[in-house]
Amino acid sequence: MQPANGHGHIDRIAFLLEQGLPYIRTIIYSMEQFVNRLQDLYNRVPRRHSAENLQEINGVLDEYSGILGGIEALGPWYEKNTAVFYPSLESIQQILKLSNSNKHAKKAKDALFDEASGKLKDDIASLIAVYETGNKTTGDKS
Numbered sequence: 001m002q003p004a005n006g007h008g009h010i011d012r013i014a015f016l017l018e019q020g021l022p023y024i025r026t027i028i029y030s031m032e033q034f035v036n037r038l039q040d041l042y043n044r045v046p047r048r049h050s051a052e053n054l055q056e057i058n059g060v061l062d063e064y065s066g067i068l069g070g071i072e073a074l075g076p077w078y079e080k081n082t083a084v085f086y087p088s089l090e091s092i093q094q095i096l097k098l099s100n101s102n103k104h105a106k107k108a109k110d111a112l113f114d115e116a117s118g119k120l121k122d123d124i125a126s127l128i129a130v131y132e133t134g135n136k137t138t139g140d141k142s
Helices: 009-019 021-028 031-044 051-072 076-082 085-099 106-138
Strands: none
Touching: 031 051, 031 106, 051 076, 051 085, 051 106, 076 106, 085 106
């Protein structure tokens, strides 16, 4: 990308900011970075319910959501094929919210947390597969 009026880095930064966050994510992440980051998130998903693990899984969900949006922004094929992950993401968030409710006994909280963490791991693994398929299908050499 060439600077618009000869101010170098300032013009590049301004251009990126004008394009918005999805465009910036597209530039920042290469294929390996998306896959590596998703694999890291997969490995960080806790399986046991505790206050610390609830905080950790919510952090993982936030990062996952950002990466999902970045992959979606790569183009029409990705947009179409990542749409299925958003309802599941909302479902996981609702299950986690229930797992932290004082209305449930410890055993129920553990079961709900386990369900949410399992779904999140499944979704992360599926997103990796969709992303890799998209790179083969679209010819993206990111």
